[in-house]
Amino acid sequence: MADEFSFDVGCKVDMQEVTNAINQALKEISQRFDFKGSKSTIELDKGKQVMTIASDDEFKLNSVKDILESKLVKRNVVLKTISYGKVEQAAGGSVRQIANFQQGIPIEKAKEVVKLVKDMKLKVNAEIQGDTVRIKSKKKDELQAVIAAIKERDFGIFIEVGNYR
Incomplete structure (x- = not known):
């Protein structure tokens, strides 16, 4: 004994599941009618566990976040591990938001x-x-x-x- x-x-946080969820979200965004002609992207820096979400305006940015969060939940990534920064203006009138993943x-x-x-x-x-x-x-x-x-x-x-x- x-x-x-x-x-x-x-x-x-399993970063491979995050990568898979991002790929699924990007695929859905490319197929949705309301995102036609939109420059919505999600980029992940695995080394730093930082994700950058960018879109044309704040409304579309929130839609991208909703799509991504639904994919993360399906892959058993807890949303409480993500801390979002503030929405900031980017080039060409678009907006972006930085999100960090909690490790430890x-x-x-x-x-x-x-x-x-x-x-x-x-x-x-x-x-x-x-x-x-x-x-x-x-x-x-x-x-x-x-x-x-x-x-x-x-x-x-x-x-x-x-x-x-």
Whole structure:
């Protein structure tokens, strides 16, 4: 039997699924009548996890975002992992918007998770490891209580519990 049990709290976006969703959205945009003659694009920089959405006007930009978000949901990408920037003017009277994908947990949110675990007063050890939080205990019941508390609380970002062993 294992000496100590643990699980990780983090966030990981599958960028291959994002790429597939973008390709599907671009295909739908090219076939839709209301986008005929429109210069609507979605570009992804995988290295930085940054996406740029551009279109003729703000109304079409919102339509492109709706199409993309529906494709992302179908591919099990959580929309809470996307943070959109403000809409800015681009060349030729068009508009664009930058969107970032959350990878891992920001350090402030990781500290909130650790504080939540410490406030539960259980014999559980929580430590920040880069962009994840590892929670360890000798009792599975205590870990399951921590998992329930983390899922119940809203940290304002997407947090997933995984790697339970």
